[in-house]
Amino acid sequence: MKIALIGPVYPYRGGIAHYTTMLYRAMCGQGHDVLLVSFSRQYPRWLFPGRSDRDPSSKSLQVGMSNYWLDSLNPLTWLDTYRRIRAFEPSVVVLQWWTAYWAPVWLVLGALIRSNLRRDLVIICHNVLPHERSPWDVPLARAVLRLGTRFVVQSEEQARELTALQPGAEVTVVLHPVYDMFADDRLSKESAREHLGLPLAAPVLLFFGMVREYKGLADILVALPRIRESLSAVVLLIAGEFWKDKSDYLDLIKRLGIEDAVRIDDRYIPNEEVAIFFSAADVLVAPYREATGSGVLQMARGMGLPVIATDVCPVTACEGMVSVVPRRDPRALSEAVIRFFQIPCEREDCALDRGLDERTSWELVSNVVVGLKDVDEGL
Numbered sequence: 001m002k003i004a005l006i007g008p009v010y011p012y013r014g015g016i017a018h019y020t021t022m023l024y025r026a027m028c029g030q031g032h033d034v035l036l037v038s039f040s041r042q043y044p045r046w047l048f049p050g051r052s053d054r055d056p057s058s059k060s061l062q063v064g065m066s067n068y069w070l071d072s073l074n075p076l077t078w079l080d081t082y083r084r085i086r087a088f089e090p091s092v093v094v095l096q097w098w099t100a101y102w103a104p105v106w107l108v109l110g111a112l113i114r115s116n117l118r119r120d121l122v123i124i125c126h127n128v129l130p131h132e133r134s135p136w137d138v139p140l141a142r143a144v145l146r147l148g149t150r151f152v153v154q155s156e157e158q159a160r161e162l163t164a165l166q167p168g169a170e171v172t173v174v175l176h177p178v179y180d181m182f183a184d185d186r187l188s189k190e191s192a193r194e195h196l197g198l199p200l201a202a203p204v205l206l207f208f209g210m211v212r213e214y215k216g217l218a219d220i221l222v223a224l225p226r227i228r229e230s231l232s233a234v235v236l237l238i239a240g241e242f243w244k245d246k247s248d249y250l251d252l253i254k255r256l257g258i259e260d261a262v263r264i265d266d267r268y269i270p271n272e273e274v275a276i277f278f279s280a281a282d283v284l285v286a287p288y289r290e291a292t293g294s295g296v297l298q299m300a301r302g303m304g305l306p307v308i309a310t311d312v313c314p315v316t317a318c319e320g321m322v323s324v325v326p327r328r329d330p331r332a333l334s335e336a337v338i339r340f341f342q343i344p345c346e347r348e349d350c351a352l353d354r355g356l357d358e359r360t361s362w363e364l365v366s367n368v369v370v371g372l373k374d375v376d377e378g379l
Contacts, residue, residue: 001370003027004090006037006070006109010062013055013268014210015295016098016126018179023369024063026362032370035088037081040068043101051241057270061181070105078105082112092370093119095148098126103140110147122369123148128161131214131290141165152368157312177362179295180302185275192279198263202233203341206281206305208269209296211242216287216310216327217249223287223334224258230338236285239265239277278303283340288312289327298360308336 005027007020020038027034042053055061069084071077085093093113095106113121123145129137142165145151151171153159159171193200211217220236227234236258242249246266253262269277278284284300286309300307310327323336 001092002033002035002088002090003370004035004037004085004088004093006094007096008042009036009038009066010060011054012039012042013053013057016096017055018061018181018295019126020096021061021063022177022179022181022362023365026366027370028064030363030366032366035085035090036063036066037070037085038066038068039070039072040077041071041073044073051268055270056268057272059270059272061271072102072105075104075108078108079112082109082117085109085113086117090119092122093117094122094124094369096124096126097128097141097144099130100134100137100140103144106144107147110144114147114149120149120371121147122150122152124152124365124369125158125162126154128153128158128165131212138165145169150371152365155313172368174365174368175360176295176298177365178302178360179299182271182274182278182299183302183304185272186303187276187279189279192276195276196237196263196280198235198237198280199233202235203231204281205234205236205337206277206284207236207238207240207286208277208284208299209240210268211238211240211246211249212244214288214290216289218252219287219289219328219330219333220285221249221252221256221258221262223330223337224261225256226331226334227337228258228261231341234337235261235263237263237265237277237281239269241268242266274299275303278305281305283308283337285333285337286310286313287325287327287333301360306340308333308340 005020005024008017009021010017024034024036069077069081095110110121113119129141145162145166151162151169152174153162153171154174154176156173159173162171163169190200198204207217207220217238224236253259278300284305284307286294286297286307288294288310290312294313297307297309297313308323308325311324312327323340325332325336
């Protein structure tokens, strides 16, 4: 089948670039003819909240062939991209939706594809609505999403949010596939901790990925004093770029008196270093207050690292996790961490399985996108 897939790939960084790359590889591996369309420019520098939208990795995750046609600020490139897609004559066009910033581009492309090209337009929703919302997010999301013929989301919560905006929409819930592309780089725990300067014997909790309020970093910080009462020399390793001023977190750490128990690496972690952090940790803590489909959780699964997560993650995706606790509940979170380290049999029994299964494979996403599985089969 001929598929036009639109989304960021290297040299852009982050989870959605990784997602696009892995989906492209799966589609090509299944024998599809894929036209991959990416961006010559994503965001103006002043608008991007991180230091850069470019991937600093020396070990980049690349695709074989990408066409960098779309400039988010140049409508002429949107029209030219449509003409190129039309010349390709795809059976399916795949857009990805995650922020209202892309609404003007997708409105133009989507309208042309639906009205002139008249092809199946599948929209993969990473976030139906953003975690930090503005008054224009709902109307812009509704305007874009009404152009889709089918939709793929990564949790039941997102499916409900989408159908609230687009009643009667054909929505398939597909769990976020496992990120196991860095698993072969794993080190021994001793080597990884030596590399990061961490104590060899102390319990190490990992909080990984860009730091935003909805990810609940404050909750694990509040839980840490109680954890220390039971575990003594515990270390919380925070590895990821802060998207806002981190002074509030630093003040909280100081007020709680846990400065010596917290290590912060405030930057985007390049691909070649990801395995070091996951290898050094005993458990990933994911105290999310909201979630859609977390690439960090699926990266932990791919690396074989146990996870303590809140109850916002999809139930099926939580299978095999150490513990699922209520969101915004530091006491429950502390109890789960303490139990993990104090009950060895529980820790040994619930280590995550690195193996892929049908529900978390990239091939399933590909099959749903191209229509080879219906809605029920995709669940």
